[in-house]
Amino acid sequence: MNLNFLSPICNLKTKTESVNMNEYSIIMEHLVKKYPDVKAVDDLSLQVSKGELFGLLGPNGAGKTTTINILCGLLKPTSGSAVVGGYGVQKEPAKVKELIGVCPQDTPLYPYLTGKENAEFFGNLQGMPKDKLKNNVNTLLQKLYLLDDSKRRAGKYSGGMKRRLNLVIALVHDPEIAFLDEPTVGMDPQSRHAVWGFIRDLKKNGKTVILTTHYIEEAEALCDRVGIIDHGKLIALGAPTDLMREYNSKNLEDVFIQLTGRKIREET
Amino acid sequence: MNFQRISALVKKDLKHMVREPALLFLILLFPVVLTLAFGFSFGAIGGAQQTTFQIGVVNANEDGLYPQYAQNFIANITSTEILIIQTYTDNQTAQSDLVQGKVQALLLIPADFGASCNAFQTAPNSPEQWINTTVSLYIDSGSMIATQAVPPMIQQVLATTIYEDQQAASPRPIQIGSPSLVEVTKQTLFDYMAPGLFAYASIFLTMTVAQSFTTDRENGLLRRINITPTTATEFMASKAFSNMIIAVAQAILIFAMAYAVGYRPDVGLGSVLFAFVIVLVFSLCNVGFGLITATIAKSSGAATGLSFLFILPQMFLGTFVGAALSSVAQTAGRFVPSYYVTDALTSLLLRKAPVTSPTVLLDLLVVSFLSVAVLALGILLFRKYGKAQ
Numbered sequence: 322m323n324l325n326f327l328s329p330i331c332n333l334k335t336k337t338e339s340v341n342m343n344e345y346s347i348i349m350e351h352l353v354k355k356y357p358d359v360k361a362v363d364d365l366s367l368q369v370s371k372g373e374l375f376g377l378l379g380p381n382g383a384g385k386t387t388t389i390n391i392l393c394g395l396l397k398p399t400s401g402s403a404v405v406g407g408y409g410v411q412k413e414p415a416k417v418k419e420l421i422g423v424c425p426q427d428t429p430l431y432p433y434l435t436g437k438e439n440a441e442f443f444g445n446l447q448g449m450p451k452d453k454l455k456n457n458v459n460t461l462l463q464k465l466y467l468l469d470d471s472k473r474r475a476g477k478y479s480g481g482m483k484r485r486l487n488l489v490i491a492l493v494h495d496p497e498i499a500f501l502d503e504p505t506v507g508m509d510p511q512s513r514h515a516v517w518g519f520i521r522d523l524k525k526n527g528k529t530v531i532l533t534t535h536y537i538e539e540a541e542a543l544c545d546r547v548g549i550i551d552h553g554k555l556i557a558l559g560a561p562t563d564l565m566r567e568y569n570s571k572n573l574e575d576v577f578i579q580l581t582g583r584k585i586r587e588e589t
Numbered sequence: 590m591n592f593q594r595i596s597a598l599v600k601k602d603l604k605h606m607v608r609e610p611a612l613l614f615l616i617l618l619f620p621v622v623l624t625l626a627f628g629f630s631f632g633a634i635g636g637a638q639q640t641t642f643q644i645g646v647v648n649a650n651e652d653g654l655y656p657q658y659a660q661n662f663i664a665n666i667t668s669t670e671i672l673i674i675q676t677y678t679d680n681q682t683a684q685s686d687l688v689q690g691k692v693q694a695l696l697l698i699p700a701d702f703g704a705s706c707n708a709f710q711t712a713p714n715s716p717e718q719w720i721n722t723t724v725s726l727y728i729d730s731g732s733m734i735a736t737q738a739v740p741p742m743i744q745q746v747l748a749t750t751i752y753e754d755q756q757a758a759s760p761r762p763i764q765i766g767s768p769s770l771v772e773v774t775k776q777t778l779f780d781y782m783a784p785g786l787f788a789y790a791s792i793f794l795t796m797t798v799a800q801s802f803t804t805d806r807e808n809g810l811l812r813r814i815n816i817t818p819t820t821a822t823e824f825m826a827s828k829a830f831s832n833m834i835i836a837v838a839q840a841i842l843i844f845a846m847a848y849a850v851g852y853r854p855d856v857g858l859g860s861v862l863f864a865f866v867i868v869l870v871f872s873l874c875n876v877g878f879g880l881i882t883a884t885i886a887k888s889s890g891a892a893t894g895l896s897f898l899f900i901l902p903q904m905f906l907g908t909f910v911g912a913a914l915s916s917v918a919q920t921a922g923r924f925v926p927s928y929y930v931t932d933a934l935t936s937l938l939l940r941k942a943p944v945t946s947p948t949v950l951l952d953l954l955v956v957s958f959l960s961v962a963v964l965a966l967g968i969l970l971f972r973k974y975g976k977a978q
Contacts, residue, residue: 445596448591
């Protein structure tokens with residue numbers, strides 16, 4: 322792993338001196354993203370350990386997706402820095418892209434390609450060897466109950482099937498770090514639980530997973546730790562049980578209410 | 590450059606073309622249908638029918654110097670067997686007949702026509718000694734077929750009359766687009782239109798490329814590809830490759846359809862293959878225009894409309910459609926890439942110019958330069974302003 326990235330990154334020196342780089346998959350330091358009318362990410366600093374399933378919890382518009390977009394190199398932060406898999410996101414975006422898999426909130430699929438072709442296409446863009454790609458595609462399609470429909474065009478899939486295929490594409494190249502942006506939005510309970518099982522398997526296999534969600538039960542059920550974000554700011558950080566204990570709450574929704582006076586799902 | 594990525598992107602684009610009915614129609618079926626329709630309308634299918642036009646001729650050079658040139662010109666027009674000559678002694682009567690539809694076009698040969706031809710023949714390499722003159726052509730604007738078909742034929746016969754064999758080696762005829770002699774007899778109108786049809790079909794790649802980019806952008810697919818290690822160079826190279834493949838497929842289909850309806854260019858395989866190369870290079874230009882359109886357009890719907898900003902000038906000023914336009918419009922045609930494609934293909938397939946003829950090579954050079962420039966500009970603009978809309 323290339324650690325030479327550290328020196329040129331601003332605002333990182335003092336923290337990284339006390340941080341063991343081998344321990345963390347993701348480090349964010351004073352990350353800020355400003356738009357003319359809003360500050361989408363406001364001085365966000367946190368670390369995600371290797372193999373950790375970390376949840377970014379917050380209402381719509383809290384800055385979760387913006388944070389993910391910065392971490393995968395799609396957005397340039399206004400200030401601050403981020404390191405993913407040991408590489409500075411701004412300095413070595415190509416290296417970062419080789420390590421990550423991203424499941425976006427919407428479902429960008431080629432409607433005229435079959436489910437299998439979509440997965441193979443993105444696997445080829447990741448430069449995967451043919452045999453491994455074929456094997457991974459079949460395994461993932463089977464795990465997410467899409468194998469029987471793999472030869473149908475993705476444009477004909479139901480919303481839930483598109484979401485599951487979205488996840489297959491994100492993970493087809495077996496990435497070290499997975500960013501899953503609201504992966505279960507709009508899914509029926511059965512599909513959602515299938516995806517939860519799949520996400521748990523990722524953790525079992527040692528992958529680092531960043532999961533953004535505004536489903537309280539999803540964060541509680543899956544995440545080792547959660548960071549609660551509101552208006553771009555990190556307002557709480559810890560294991561779900563620890564947070565509930567600390568705020569004397571029966572769930573994370575109550576924690577959020579105590580912190581902000583609002584419900585997570587009410588704000589749009 | 591990673592060829593696995595480029596190959597995957599190209600295959601995806603080709604599957605898109607084959608599987609999306611609207612795209613398939615626009616890219617392949619439309620040119621095929623157009624070729625068949627033109628072939629049936631203007632071609633001599635089975636050698637049976639041939640359209641003719643009544644052309645009025647007023648020869649003011651009849652009693653002037655060197656009248657044999659005007660006589661040859663008229664004889665050459667007659668020998669096309671498409672243009673039927675009706676001679677007039679005065680302009681007024683001829684104009685009157687044209688207005689009444691008795692003739693579909695009127696040709697006025699000036700009094701100094703013979704002197705002009707003779708001056709050129711005497712000193713073909715000394716432009717300062719030439720006598721410039723103008724042959725006026727009036728066409729019945731109500732006859733769409735005549736407006737499209739007559740001007741290129743007259744121009745062709747004029748070139749044959751003035752330049753004769755010596756011009757095959759001279760660069761001067763490039764100025765009027767007639768580098769070598771063409772035997773116009775027994776040729777159909779379709780023979781004159783076919784070269785422009787090849788350019789015509791390729792022009793529509795602008796629309797399909799613009800639609801493809803804007804749709805992928807709207808659906809978040811460009812962002813998704815941007816998250817993979819695929820570089821911008823690989824992505825753009827794949828677009829160029831896939832559209833070059835499509836352009837060649839178009840050219841082969843058009844040629845096959847044209848052949849099916851009786852089109853028989855009297856040239857070797859080398860000339861036909863070279864024509865395909867020119868179309869191939871031209872496809873890059875249309876990819877560039879597509880990218881520029883995608884940069885400007887906010888949505889795929891807007892891209893369809895905006896693409897006509899590039900399609901229409903190229904179509905009207907640079908293909909077979911433009912032959913009937915005014916001299917001003919024809920001059921404007923020199924600013925659109927399709928003009929040079931049509932001119933090169935006409936030289937190769939109709940005028941039987943060799944692939945090494947200066948006209949063809951100059952046209953290819955201009956098309957190549959414009960294609961690379963437009964593509965580079967398209968890539969630059971799209972990367973800077975188009976990706977994130």
